[in-house]
Each structure stands twice: as C-alpha cells, then as structure tokens.
Amino acid sequence: MSADSVVAPAGSAGPADAVSSGLTPLFVRLKLALLKNGLRQSSGRTAAFIASFVLVVLFSAAQLLGLILLRGTEYAPVFTLLITLVLALGWTFMPLFFPSGDETLDPSRLVMLPLRPRPLVRALLVASLVGIGPLFTVCLVVGSVIAVAHGFAGAVTALLGAVLTVLTCVAVARTVATLNVRLLTSRRGRDLAVLSGLVIAVGIQVVNFGWQRLARSGDLSVLDPVTDVVQWIPPASAVGAVHSVSEGAYGRGVCQLLLAVVALVLLLWVWERGLVKLMTAPDGSTLQASSGPSRKESKAGPLSRLLPDGRTGATVQRVLRYIWRDPKTKGAWITSLAIGLIIPVFNALQGTGSVYLACIATGMLGMLTFNQFGTDTSAFWMVATSISTTRDAYEELRARLLALLAITVPYTLLVTCVTAAVVGDWRTLPEVLGLAFALLGALLAAGMVASMRYPYSVPSEGSKTVVPGQGSLAWMSLVAGVVVSMVLCAPLIALTVWLHVAGHATWILLPVGTVYGALAAWAGLKAAAPGTARRLPEILGAVSKG
C-alpha cells in the first residue's frame, strides 16, 4: 500500500517534533496517493470516479451559478441558511453510513507512528479538504456567501464565514468518525451501513413532501420561524453572520461568527481528545476478547410463552428476531413501514389524502413475502434438513406468514385509522380495511408461491437486494406476483365499485374482505407447500449465492 511508503520516511525521521513540522504536506500526499491507488485497482472504479467527478463538478458549478443568481432576492438568506445546515448534517452522518469511503478516516491505522495529537489534527484536517466531497462543499458555501454578502464588511465576513463553514463541516465528519471508529470497524458498524439506504429513502420522501408543501403555498415566509432558529446553529450561523453584517446588524453578525468559531474550536478539542484516547487505549480486538457475553440472557420471554411449541413457535420467533436483528431484513421492514405511513398520512395532512391511500402500507408490507427464503441465505439448509413432508413445508410457510401477520395486521389498522382521523372520514374506514385485508391475503398468497417458484439470494453485505445474475428473476417474481394479486383482488374491487354505484352500505366489505383475504392466504399456502417440500435442494441452491 502506498500509505506505508508515504508515511514510512516520516516514521524514521527521528524525533516526533521534527516529524510533526512536515506532517501536513505528508498527509495531503497520503490522501492523494490513496485516491490514486484506489483508482489503479480497477478500470471500473476509475470510470466511476471520473463520472462522479464530472457530475459533481457540473452540479457544483450549476449550484454556484444558481446561488449567485439568487443574490439580492428575498429568498437568498433562507436558502443559504438551509443549504448550509443540510450540508453540515450530511457531513455529520456521512462517516456513519459510508465508513469505507475514506481510508484516512480511521486514525487507528496511524497508532504505530510517533505523532503528537495537535499536529496530527491539523494535518488530518487539511488532508480532509482533498476530495470530491470537499470540492462540492466549497462550491456551495462560496455560492451561499456570495448570495448574501453586500459591501466591504460583508465581503470580509463572507471570507471568514466560508472558511469557518468548510472547516466545521470537515471537522465534524472527522470527529464523528474518530469517536465512532470502534463502532465503524465492527460488525455493528457494518450493520449500520446497510441501513444507510433506508435513511436516504425515507429522507427523500420527507424532503419531497416538505418541498411539495412549500411549492404549493408558494410563499417562503412559512419558513421564517425555521430561519430564526437555523441562523444561530453553527456552521449556518457563519452564513447568517454574512447576512447580518451586510444588513448592518454588526452586533448580531459578530455574535453569529463567534458562535461558529466556538463550535469549531470545541469540535477540534473533542476530536483531539478522541484521537488521544483512541491511540493510547487498547484496541477493539483486545476489548472484544476480554469482554463478557454481549447479549443478555433472553430466557423465555412473554412472546415465547405465548407461542406454541414445535416448528410454528420456533419459526415465528426466529423470523421476528431476524426482522429486528438482521440489518438487511430490518432495513426492508423499516422502509416499508415508514413509506407505508408517510404516503397516506402526509397526503392527508396536505388535504389531498384519501383513506384508500392507507392500502399502500398493506401493499408495501405484503410485498415483503416475495422472497421468503432469500433472507435465510444458505442457512436455509437448517430448514431444508428438517422438512420431510408437505405438512412440514405447510407448517414452515404458515409460521412465516403468522410472523408477518403479527406486524402487518395491527399496522394496517393503525395506518388506516390515523389516515381516517386526519382526513376526517371515518365512514370509509370499514371498506378500506376490508379491501386492505383482501389485498394483504392476495399478496401473501402470491408471495408464498413466488418464494417457492422463484427464490433468489439476498447478499448480506452492501446495499444490493439481489446478487448479480438474479436481478431479472427477482423482478419477474415481483411483477408477476403483484399482477396475480391484483387479479385476485379484482372481485373485491368490482364489488366495491358496484356497492358505491348502487348506493348500498359499504361496511359489508370489512367482513367480506377479511374472509376473502384469509381464504386467499390459506389457498396460497396450500398451493406453495407441495412445491416447497419437493424443491428444497433447488431453493437452497438459489438462495446460497449471496
């Protein structure tokens, strides 16, 4: 690794102080060498890097231009403050979700070198400014301060503010990474990284709804209370200071600037302390070896006492534990739960909602059945060796379905009731619930058959949900399954339309839909069980590729 070749001469140069003086250029060279060597590993990576570099440069340029055009408009202060805040939040959480993105983020690699903490902090801080992310940040921050700076005092504050903001962003990422390095290099850290996609997915939904709301109202004054708070939060306070000084509010500007300086100094202090602790305390392997059992004894809890003995209880319990403990499964569930709640409730809050949208929650959760065995990975052999008859397969599938229903049914009730309450339309509630249960039954039935017929592997690491080569299989299974469940639901939908047109009472859909859904799920189980018992080796082969 070139890291060694760059650092080695420093290590052999003699006293630590002598090393420290040339440390900053050394670390910048190290960062550049790491970037270069990373690219050398594969042409695909080089292409990806160049593509993302070009994209980021174009995007940053567009942002910079946009912000400059914003200069002088009434929206400039609000926008620049919010952009700075979002940037700072991004830098705070990025190292938690993409710990492998920057190799120099892990200071424990430098433990063996004779380095003093203060020069190290300085060197690492400067080195962090090298890269695509910092370039993007610099463009946005420069654009932001240009958008709000007026006059000589404003320009001077803008310069100070921009430097402060960029440094704070970089320092906060470093501090978070240093304080969590044990977490990030452990299994728990990798688990957390798998959940990053989920945060992004849910975040996009929230931002999307927020944006729509803002666009609809067409008046940025709704953001005033937010701006009042944000302008005092560092590092946005540095950009706030530029605006204050440009307006002639020097006192407020100086306070905001000072706040940003204090925050940066505090961050650097915390980071330095973290570095010292990290580099002088025993490392993760030692701690792990000497620590006791990590998980408290989970003696038969209330849940396991409730569950029946035998395969049903064992499988329900395992599936529920996996939903909680396996990052991939957990991510899929939380995404479905969150999106299933956000879409109907946010729409209802905006006045465009309908209780019928609550069926989205049921649909999202029902689709989780489509690759029942995939999340088992190759551990499915433990299930395969215990299934000898169609009855065994039926019990196994039924238990998996029960585990799912234990969450889905109450959640459907909750989302439907909340949506009905927000919309203020309790009269539609029974028919929507009936339809939702029918849809759930149909999806579960299709999901069970699809799991047996088209199983595929789910890789346990990374953000992918299908291993390369099985993508089309996964799509086919999902699309065919959704189409089949729609067809299965058609009679109920037809009945709903007829009841509405004929003006009959629609509450009848609740019992009819519930019974229909239950029957559909039962039929799906019956249809999938013989195939599951017959195709055990094929299913095991298909789910073991991850």
Add this chain to the structure above:
Amino acid sequence: MPDQAFDHGAAAQSGQAGGAHTAPPAAVRVQGLWKRFGEQIAVAGIDLELPAGKFIGLVGPNGAGKTTTLSMVTGLLRPDQGTVEIGGHDVWRDPVRVKSRIGVLPEGLRLFERLSGRELLAYSGRLRGLPGAEVDKRATQLLDVLDLAGSQHKLVVDYSTGMRKKIGLAAALLHNPQVLFLDEPFEGVDPVSAQTIRGVLERYTASGATVIFSSHVMELVESLCDWVAVMAAGRIRAQGTLAEVRGDAPTLQSAFLELVGAQGRDAGESLDWLGGGAGR
C-alpha cells in the same frame, strides 16, 4: 422421534461383537451417484457402502467431490443419477425416515447467525419436534461439553470459526441422530476446539452411532477413523478399513498419494536455484 429409532446402533454393536465374519450392516449405501455442473463432472458414478457404528473418513484432495457427495447423500443437493440409502431408506424417496435419523454439519453454508448460540440450538431442536424442556436440557449439556457456555448468549455472527463449528456440531447432535455427516469439521479450528470436537465424536461413536466426515488431513483421519473411503476426481479410489486402505504403505498419507497418483511427482528438480541463505 429420532430417539425411538435407535435400533440401528444397537445392531451395529452386535455386529461388532459377532466378530470379523459378520459383515456390519451398512449405514449408508450409495450406488452409481453422478453430479455434473455444466461441463464439469463433480461426482462420476460412485458406489459406496459405509458400515454402521464406525468412525468413517471420506478423504481426498481439494476438488475431489467430497462436499458434493456429502450434499447429495444428506439430501441438500439433487443428484443427476444414482441412489442413496441411509439405514435402508432411500434419501430421496423416503425423506421422513431418513431426515430424522441424520445430523448434518455442512461446509460453506451459513447458520442462522443472527441468533445467539443457545437460541440457535432451541430453534434447531424445536424444528425437529423435540419438546421445549428437552431441547433446553440437551442444549445446556452440549454447550457445557463443547465449552460454549460462556458465549451462549452471543450472536453466532460474532463467533470465531472454531466456535461456529462447535455450535454447528451441537445443532447436528441435538436430536441424537444415528448417522452424523460432518464436512471438514476440523477446517480452520484451533487445536483446543479440535480436541473438544474429537472427544465428543469419540464418545458418540462409542455408543454405536456412525460418524462420516470429510477431510484432506491424513494424519487426522488416520488417528480418528477405523474405516476410510478415498476419493479423487469424482471417483472412489479405495474403501475399507484403515489397514486395508493403507496396505503396505507406512502411512495413510503415502498410501493416499499413491492412490491419487501424486507419489512420483517431483517438486524439487525444476527449482534447483531455490536455496535461501545458502547462496545466490
């Protein structure tokens, strides 16, 4: 229930007691077993008859087809052709009788690693229909004997290789099978764990049960097994008692090298420049 079907082990013991003339009944009988993966033939029509109540080693170099064979024998991989019988019952036609009688520890397949060691055993036992209290009792004993009691509440994903092999072995033994199939049970295992596993297996076979395990470490097989099948390039090269397979060769290792045709291969002459500190 697996426990009720333990007649076979007793039969094996009586077979041993009857002396060398009574052939012990076969625990596993394989006939004309084939498996192809695309162009490559992994198992090329093997016939095997493994006696009950013995410690049996399936040995062969890497890529010989040991894992493929064991997967087909235990019902985890469908053969292209051939039959497998365990205790007289066809694995593919009569899985009910076979699956309750066997325990499996595969190589290269995961466990349910997001369960703790104890939870994994509880899950495995209950899947096989054992009553909860009995599973708890057996799990506690197995965890103690296999030296896993201290880590029983840790998730299996945080276990070391040796600990994983041990918890896998515990799960395979939990329902007290008649025949135990272990694929490379000592691979990547430290000497202390290896000794523990060995002790448990020796105690288990002493009760009349059969252990069939694959390995490419000849010394280990020689010290543990009383019956050996040698496999190379998808075929069985020799099978019989240790003495029969070893023949006149001084060790199983040299007999094995002769059987797989690697004995005469010269590794030295073409590297005559290699001498480390002796010169340049």
